[in-house]
Amino acid sequence: MAFPGRRMLDDGLGRPSYDGGQDLFALVTGAGGFLGQYIAEQLLARGDRVRSFSRGTYSQLDELGIETVTGDLRDADAVARACECIDVVFHCAGVAGIWGSWDHFYGINTLGTHNVVAGCLKHSARRLVYTSSPSVTFDGSDQRGIDESAPYPTRWLCHYSHTKALGERHVLESNGRDGLLTCSLRPHLIWGPRDLHLIPRLLERARSGRLRRIGQGTNLVDMVYVENAALAHLQAADALNRQSPVCGRAYFISQGEPVNCWDWINEILALAGIPPIEKSLSLKTAWRIGTAMETVYRVLGKQSEPRMTRFLAAQLATSHYFDITRAREDFNYSPMISTLEGMRRLAASLAE
Numbered sequence: 001m002a003f004p005g006r007r008m009l010d011d012g013l014g015r016p017s018y019d020g021g022q023d024l025f026a027l028v029t030g031a032g033g034f035l036g037q038y039i040a041e042q043l044l045a046r047g048d049r050v051r052s053f054s055r056g057t058y059s060q061l062d063e064l065g066i067e068t069v070t071g072d073l074r075d076a077d078a079v080a081r082a083c084e085c086i087d088v089v090f091h092c093a094g095v096a097g098i099w100g101s102w103d104h105f106y107g108i109n110t111l112g113t114h115n116v117v118a119g120c121l122k123h124s125a126r127r128l129v130y131t132s133s134p135s136v137t138f139d140g141s142d143q144r145g146i147d148e149s150a151p152y153p154t155r156w157l158c159h160y161s162h163t164k165a166l167g168e169r170h171v172l173e174s175n176g177r178d179g180l181l182t183c184s185l186r187p188h189l190i191w192g193p194r195d196l197h198l199i200p201r202l203l204e205r206a207r208s209g210r211l212r213r214i215g216q217g218t219n220l221v222d223m224v225y226v227e228n229a230a231l232a233h234l235q236a237a238d239a240l241n242r243q244s245p246v247c248g249r250a251y252f253i254s255q256g257e258p259v260n261c262w263d264w265i266n267e268i269l270a271l272a273g274i275p276p277i278e279k280s281l282s283l284k285t286a287w288r289i290g291t292a293m294e295t296v297y298r299v300l301g302k303q304s305e306p307r308m309t310r311f312l313a314a315q316l317a318t319s320h321y322f323d324i325t326r327a328r329e330d331f332n333y334s335p336m337i338s339t340l341e342g343m344r345r346l347a348a349s350l351a352e
Contacts, residue, residue: 024048026237027086027125029073029116030093031066032058034195035131035187038230039090040066046234053082054093073112076119083119088127088237091116094167096197098158098312099297099305105159106166113167117174117182127240128171129233130184134222134252134322136165140314144220147323148250157311168250175248181240185232187253188322189223192342193349199268206274210307213262213280215317221261222254222321225342228335229253232327239331251327255335255342258321271347286313 026043030036031052037060040050044064051067052058061068071078073093083089095108113130120128137143138161139153152169156162168184175182191198205211232253239246266276281289290313293306327333337345 025051025085025087027051027053027082027089029053029082029089029091031068032056032061033092034197035190035226035229036090036092037061037194038226039092039233040064042227042230042234051082051086053079073115074107076115079112079115080119080122083116083123083125086120086123086125088129088240089116089120089125090129090131090233090237091171092131092233094131094164095160097160097305098309100159100303102159102163105163109160109163110166110170114170117170117180120180121174121178124179126179126181127237128174128180128182129237129240130168130171130182131233132168132184132186132250133161133164134186134188134320135161135315136168136186138315138320140310140318142219142318143320143322145321145323148252148326157314158309161311172248172250181242181244181247183236183240183246183248184250185229185236185253185327186250186322187224187229187232188320189221190226190229191223191346192226193345195226199346199350202265202268203272203274206269206272206277211277212286213277213316214286214313215280215283217260217262217280219261219317219319220258220321221264221319222252222258223264223339224254225335225337225339227337227342228255231336232331232333235331235333236327245330249326249330251330251333252322252324253327253333254322254324255339256324257339258319259339261316267343268346271343271350283313283317286317289313 026048028036028040031040032054043050052061053069055072057068069082095105137150139155140157152165171182171184174180236246286308287310290308290310294309297306
């Protein structure tokens, strides 16, 4: 595969490097997805070149003039080809969800991330920003104002958080290897216009009468508007240099102001003209239901997602908000779009 127009330099370590300058070339894995497309758009808006790596093609990326390389993260050769001539990689692609086989999650989220790191090293991409999740530190209990010193848990409630943690660990341990600089971002509950997962699923459950408040309804959670999450990725990438504290670190990303989980959910429902949630379950009851459903689904080999799992019950009933001081100090992250403005934009998108 040939990519014209790149000027070769020496990176000071005896290895070739591609000159970014005013022609930064970025690879966004999963650019056709929710967060990935916003990252790609912000890169384009400031004059950078963008390539996408994903399993399929997307008309919206074609319209933006983004080059697309198709392939599977589990295919090391395909990932390596996508990394050719790239200056910085934003690794957003992965498989989300709370149910599925270990092999599926591990193959994409963990081994796929190993392939991205290998591709960066093979083709001298100097910087790698990994999109992780705060769930990599979640063990089912409350997380109130924790920072990045919180360890990975000793027990895991779903394969998603476990395999994302393994991927994150590999990315951070790869920092400094052959000149590659890496960091990991942990945005929490990304929301906003064009979301095809969190908000639509929430609305669908509410409309069908299957949405229940879990717990006492007093738990506080962090979340982040999608454009703020995307901006944090660009800021972190720009800050990656050999003297930067960003190198080899993980960062929580949020709006910086936790909200009551169920008040916020009811606000979203109101934007769609749906009445607030009235029915509720205790965390103990939801946990028992989740345990039973997981057992049944596992025995029957069902691939569809259970309506309740232990992970979902704990996420909906506990507080989980984070100290983002490190991101503020290390790469000047600050939410540019307020929660109020984000909700206004979400309302407009739901009305379309």
